Amino acid sequence: MPTTHLAPSADLPSWAGVLAVLLVLVSLGLLVVEMRRRERGGVAILASGMLALLALLAAVLRPVRIAARESVVGARVVVLADASRSMALKDGGRTRREARDKALESLGKLGKDARLLVLGFGDGPPQPLAVGDGASDANARAPRSDLAAALRALAIAPDERPAAIVVVSDGRLDDPPEDASPSTFKALTDAMHVPVHVVATTREAPADASVRRVAAAGAAVAHVPLPLRVEIGCAGGLSCDELTVTARELREDGPPALLATGLAHLKDGKGTLDLTVTLERAGSRILEIAITPPGGDTIPENDRRLVTFNVARERVRVLHVAGRPTNDTRALRQWLKSDASVDVVAFFILRTPADNPQATQEDLALIPFPVDELFSEHLPSFDAVVLQDFDAQPYGLEKHLPALARYVKSGGGLIMVGGPNSFVAGGYAGTAIADVLPVGLDASPGSTAADTAPFLPQTSEQGRAAPLLGPLRGVVGDELPLMPGANVLGDVRTGGVVLWTHPTRTTKSGAPMPVLAIGDIGDGRTIAMGTDGGWLLEFSALGARTSGRGHGALWDGLLGWLMRDPRFEPAQLELATGCTGGLPTTVRAHLLPASPGGKPDMVTLDIARLDKRGAPLHLTAPRPAAGATAPTVELVVPPLEAGGFAARMRVGSGPATRRDFACEAGGDEWADSRPDPDRLRALATAAGGTFAWADDLTTLPLPKPTVVSAERHVVPVAPPWLWTLLAALAFGAHWFTRRRSGLV
């Protein structure tokens, strides 16, 4: 819109202009006082004096004409809309997201003169928010509702500073927290120096009982009782004085295992319950904390929480059972005892029924082998069981083999070390243990239990790539000692990996016979070592050349892999963005660098529900080429239903690495479904803004628009010399008039 107006010359300081006007006014006043005393010629003198003063003023101000093109610009208003998962909760017939979008629509109408920038806040800096039916699923997915982070991001943004901020939310925020003080709110908004208005989407809490929070006192350590504090909430008029709380561990090998249960007493809609659980297995373990909800509960999804614990180990507890004392037994025992992080409970069979010690029982330092006690009562307390050259039949282990197999499937580790009493010769073929070993055992007629011919084990291609053989290969390279003989083992099972093979023997399928193989079974892992010559890595020409370090290096890798030591995993898996049921998630794998010249491999990721429901997902991606120092692969997993999952990643045909994770229906965002308008009101008060309900925004004071000049032309009304000349002439005329009236 073009406009024109006059103004003093731009080179004149404003104080000088004001001073000139004041002096002219004073002079005019004096002139009027003087003229009151005169009886003749006063009008002419006054008129000429006034004219002279005006001419003088014009000469000082030198007026210019300004022609400008101006426009009205609406004030910039940033709308921070809650984009967290809690906005997907339903209040009555509609979701909070719908209430939010309705409020945004009303804001758009109310602030038609303002420039509204609608951003969604959730986790981290705010992002542009698409509003509309087509985007309904996408704009209420954030796993958190961090308003503080959004406000901080706005404060430091280089963009135009807004004239006002409007927050649209249900008030159930992660930050600022529920118990935030007014000073916290003030500190949060002071940096912006703009009012923060607040629009609350939700008035009433839904009828809902939920597990609001699960907190663990310290880190989870295997075999160590872990105190849990469970916070239970009940709102929306539900009657829940007492609620039963259960803690169960989700397992792949069977139904969830009940770890603890208790009764929570609620007062004023809140209650806490302390439970103590003991997780026996290290690694990522998933606990389900659930309540039995009262009738009328409208949000069943938050009746249970799935919490993933990364269970650490203080010490590795190993049960070492040897069928007879040999050099191999000696070497393994000494290695186990030399590791301060390993707690060994050992039982060696020193005397068989056929032996005649020629002494009474009192003269012998022998104790009964407590097989029943060990393999029933104490078995879960061990992280790994080593059966070394041990015959299951004479010592009553046979009846415990099903329990031992269940122990493995539920997360335990098992190593069977070869010898004349191991594998088929030890009576394990056809038993439950045979089902969990990584190799098949063949006891059919005509089969052979052992091959007594010395042999040189061959490291397989997978063995060369497997991190668990890295320490051994670092000591001995490709060389291995001549082994005294081998247990005859069958083909590797699905999911197993052969690390060493026999140079001449083959399995029924024609594949080289496994000598050392590893495998994942259920939640656990097993290793089959079909020879009793491991000690030759210590006492042999090779052992002498390598100072015997090969034996320890081999077992360091084997036991480390069995215990899921990250050093021996082919990859480290993590969820890049957490997992919420019904939403896609990203699994990130940090891989070991590929060996130079190695053939390109595919990375495969298999994701299966722990409860075995549904078909597993199978994803693949190319492995980063050799040369990448920290190769990382990210795979986008399609939406999963809520529950516990096991992700297994494999590079090529190498061993798999596993990580269990949980997807929750609503997660933290749904744990407490109550809206919190009081928190929003406190925020508005601290930030000098206004609080309004989403269905009535008329009280919301949006800032007025501002006028902006787009184009400006400045032209002097007359040149300065002309103003000076006019002033001189006017003063001359005034002087002449005064003289004629007898004044000077």
Add this chain to the structure above:
Amino acid sequence: MLPAVKGAPYVVFLALVAALALALPRPARAFGDQGAFDPRSLLVGGQTTAARPTAPARWSWELVQRTSAPARLKPGTVRAEDPAITDGPFVYWSGDAQVPALTAAEIAGLRRFFALGGVMLVDDAGVSAEGSPGPFSKSARREIARVLPESTPITIGDEHVVFRSFYLLRRAEGRVAGTKTLDAIVRGGQAQVIFSAHDLGGALARGPTGLWEQSVVPGGDAQRERAIRLAVNVAMYVLCSNYKDDQVHAPFLMRRRAMAPSVLP
């Protein structure tokens, strides 16, 4: 009882039985005897035979008869400078004469053996009936001191695991009763060199005729039995290390010690 058949049917039956027997899974034979206890006799200097050459075989035989441990029934000899000294975790050094100074190669070989964790039993075959050490004992200790200069022998009594690794023993005995204790060089918590001044090999030595080669004094056959038990314990210590020191054994062994007669030879 076999079925009452005659002629060809009976042969066929036997053939079927034989075929069935062949078809059944054959029990695994031992993977050789490489991992078994092997009391190799150590030879040094110009020595060509051990002082008690028949003792190691008897030692193995007794071990196999009495325990579950496998043992080489025909143990060999090994020279200190032979690279094969590191092929097994145990050597038996017995002598009845002064030991010549070990050569540099012999010292190096023995050091490699000990560095791998090997165990040596030094047995004085020349000890007198009264228990006075023979010339071998002093010279062997001198040479071992050259091999392991940083280590000093200490006395080990019945509190040591060697005395309870299979049998519960109150004292050490061999061909002679000698002192109740043994001496040992302990490295890394393990008795790597065990010194016996009892001629343990003398009590074990048995000729091809089946007769004991040496008489045992003063206890006779009972003392020989206790000497054999000590030898079995040494073998078990080599194969099981300090297994009997594990906490799980402690209450049993304490109870049996308490029940055993307080006065023993």
